[in-house]
Amino acid sequence: MGLRDFSIATLGSHSALQILKGAKDEGFKTIAVCKSGMVKPYQAFPVAEEIIEIPRFEDFLTVEQQLIKKNAILIPHGSFVAYLGVEKVKGIKAMYFGSKAILEWESNREKEAGWLGRAGITLPKIFTNPKEIDRPVIVKFYGAHGGRGYFITNNVKHFQERIKLHKGEQYVIQEYILGVPIYVHYFYSPLNDEVEIMSCDIRYESNVDALGRIMARDQITFEKFDPSYVVVGNKPVVLRESLLNKMLELGEAVVQESKKITPKGLFGPFSLEGVITPNQDFIVFEISARIVAGTNPYIAGSPYTALKYNEPMSTGRRIAREIRMAIEQDRLHEVIDNDHAGRN
Numbered sequence: 001m002g003l004r005d006f007s008i009a010t011l012g013s014h015s016a017l018q019i020l021k022g023a024k025d026e027g028f029k030t031i032a033v034c035k036s037g038m039v040k041p042y043q044a045f046p047v048a049e050e051i052i053e054i055p056r057f058e059d060f061l062t063v064e065q066q067l068i069k070k071n072a073i074l075i076p077h078g079s080f081v082a083y084l085g086v087e088k089v090k091g092i093k094a095m096y097f098g099s100k101a102i103l104e105w106e107s108n109r110e111k112e113a114g115w116l117g118r119a120g121i122t123l124p125k126i127f128t129n130p131k132e133i134d135r136p137v138i139v140k141f142y143g144a145h146g147g148r149g150y151f152i153t154n155n156v157k158h159f160q161e162r163i164k165l166h167k168g169e170q171y172v173i174q175e176y177i178l179g180v181p182i183y184v185h186y187f188y189s190p191l192n193d194e195v196e197i198m199s200c201d202i203r204y205e206s207n208v209d210a211l212g213r214i215m216a217r218d219q220i221t222f223e224k225f226d227p228s229y230v231v232v233g234n235k236p237v238v239l240r241e242s243l244l245n246k247m248l249e250l251g252e253a254v255v256q257e258s259k260k261i262t263p264k265g266l267f268g269p270f271s272l273e274g275v276i277t278p279n280q281d282f283i284v285f286e287i288s289a290r291i292v293a294g295t296n297p298y299i300a301g302s303p304y305t306a307l308k309y310n311e312p313m314s315t316g317r318r319i320a321r322e323i324r325m326a327i328e329q330d331r332l333h334e335v336i337d338n339d340h341a342g343r344n
Ligand code: AMP
Pocket: 013, 014, 015, 078, 079, 082, 146, 203, 231, 232, 233, 234, 293, 294
């Protein structure tokens, strides 16, 4: 089968424009599955050949058969797990680029810490018992509100006052690392057995990133002030070159370790998210086992991909390139999670 016998499909949100543009540039048909009322960007930017509308992202499975008939390969991004949840994503029967087995390791804090720890990565200390808080910590909530309500404290009394406002919510208490937060975007090609650094970003978060624009004197005039970490965009950043060696080593170690915990391991795009301290240590608070939206500033390529490719190479395009190579080498089953590869 040729490339035009396949479609690349994704949910219309997060990094869909980049993914579809990359797929189009590599010669695939493209489909955006959009939420009604959120279609405009996919009409305004001509990267989707077809737009399928659904009332809510949660209704995605109602169009799955349609996608299977079109021989669509789904590219998961942050909105899949955010709106469908891990279980529904694991149940997807359409061709799915990436490893579903790794989702379990990524979404379970203990499993994630075990995986990263064995790969030699330093993580912030986690406090399971609030009574043991003996340093600044960040309390993070999970679920739909992404970044809202996080708070910083350094003692159990203050923690207990604040946590009362979050009854029934799941949270983690993490040591607060003072340094600069950096998101490093990787791509692991199982076809070439190579880990590439694609790009890096800094998040622009509301309202915490507004604090530096107000003097401490004025900050205290906000009687009830709660910082939040709601992402509104991403800024490009290029790492100090002497950090690259370590970043490549860490990316490779995470991939090697992933092969010990699941049959296929982690492949495709992933991101290590952490804080770089003044000692140049990278303390990782999260791994994302898929494309992250911080790659969006680099639709026309990044400084790193410019070094390796003689054409604009985004992470979205790199995904499509991997699928294209897999089809051309008759190895599609190696990059697709289930065995629907090539079936109608
Ligand atoms: P959305 O794309 O708004 O449907 O968001 C889906 C998930 O991805 C949410 O958990 C968001 O917090 C996260 N997300 C969306 N856009 C970005 C971005 N530009 N940078 C980082 N995370 C993002």
